[in-house]
Amino acid sequence: MKNTPKLEEQREFTEKIEKLHAWLNTADKILIGAGAGLSAAAGLSYLDEELFKKFQPEMAARGYRYPYELFQHEPWPQAREWAYNLRHIHFVRYVFPPAELYKKLLKIVQGKDFFVITSNCDRQFMRTGFPMERVFEAQGSYDRLRCTARCTRETWEVKPYIDKLLPLIDPETFMISDESAIPYCPYCGAPLDIAFRAFERYKAERQRYVDFVESTVGKKLCILEIGVGFNTPVVIRWPFERLAYYHHDAHLFRVNTEYKEWPGHGGYPMVPQELKLKAAATEMPYDAAHVIEALYQKIKE
Numbered sequence: 001m002k003n004t005p006k007l008e009e010q011r012e013f014t015e016k017i018e019k020l021h022a023w024l025n026t027a028d029k030i031l032i033g034a035g036a037g038l039s040a041a042a043g044l045s046y047l048d049e050e051l052f053k054k055f056q057p058e059m060a061a062r063g064y065r066y067p068y069e070l071f072q073h074e075p076w077p078q079a080r081e082w083a084y085n086l087r088h089i090h091f092v093r094y095v096f097p098p099a100e101l102y103k104k105l106l107k108i109v110q111g112k113d114f115f116v117i118t119s120n121c122d123r124q125f126m127r128t129g130f131p132m133e134r135v136f137e138a139q140g141s142y143d144r145l146r147c148t149a150r151c152t153r154e155t156w157e158v159k160p161y162i163d164k165l166l167p168l169i170d171p172e173t174f175m176i177s178d179e180s181a182i183p184y185c186p187y188c189g190a191p192l193d194i195a196f197r198a199f200e201r202y203k204a205e206r207q208r209y210v211d212f213v214e215s216t217v218g219k220k221l222c223i224l225e226i227g228v229g230f231n232t233p234v235v236i237r238w239p240f241e242r243l244a245y246y247h248h249d250a251h252l253f254r255v256n257t258e259y260k261e262w263p264g265h266g267g268y269p270m271v272p273q274e275l276k277l278k279a280a281a282t283e284m285p286y287d288a289a290h291v292i293e294a295l296y297q298k299i300k301e
């Protein structure tokens with residue numbers, strides 16, 4: 001009897017999980033690359049309209065739908081800029097809890113020689129207990145502020161301004177009501193914005209990642225890429241493909257599916273033909289949550 005498509009899909013999923021599980025168990029080194037798809041699978045999606053209505057109701061009322069469309073926007077007055085950004089950062093960093101999915105991922109690799117590179121700025125790896133000397137946040141985080149005129153390399157913690165300015169948001173205008181409370185650069189008076197990668201220790205953190213990749217030469221290497229699309233492919237996606245291609249004993253597992261909030265867009269599990277011919281990569285067109293859950297069940301067996 002012929003298998004129905006659904007059974008066939010299930011069989012393929014199980015096979016690929018077995019293969020990934022075997023690689024995770026036998027590799028000397030594990031390199032994880034995590035993008036927005038991982039946090040989306042954990043419930044923190046920048047395309048989620050319902051979530052946006054909850055934590056940015058004033059902006060939803062103004063016709064905006066989700067954070068992704070506001071990553072770049074028309075210039076706003078500083079009072080609006082601060083209201084929006086602080087609300088966003090406060091929700092992502094302090095209201096949204098440390099995600100169970102990340103904790104499960106940690107359990108899967110705990111005790112192994114692993115390293116994580118992520119383009120996510122939400123600090124979920126830190127908040128779920130990953131040892132941060134094994135994590136490189138390639139795009140930095142929301143945690144610090146810098147001078148927009150770049151007059152200094154000094155940065156400032158954002159948290160005190162969240163505490164001070166959030167209560168000053170006027171829900172009618174969605175502006176900071178007392179503009180004198182908005183911080184400016186203490187040296188040149190320019191506005192401040194989120195520092196992302198522009199903080200003092202960034203170079204040292206990047207070096208740890210480079211050192212780890214170099215340490216995989218001559219070792220068996222499992223490369224697990226989760227939810228990395230084409231927003232910034234130079235950070236994780238393309239380097240991982242090159243690494244899998246040139247490394248003598250590596251395999252790339254690419255977990256990627258379209259966003260459930262945005263059917264028909266995204267979903268890029270495909271790997272280049274060269275990697276397929278070398279049998280150095282496996283396409284996993286599944287939700288990160290399904291893959292991590294399946295692996296997690298296996299380690300509990």
Ligand SMILES: [Zn+2]
Nearest residue numbers: 147151185188
């Ligand atoms: Zn300045």
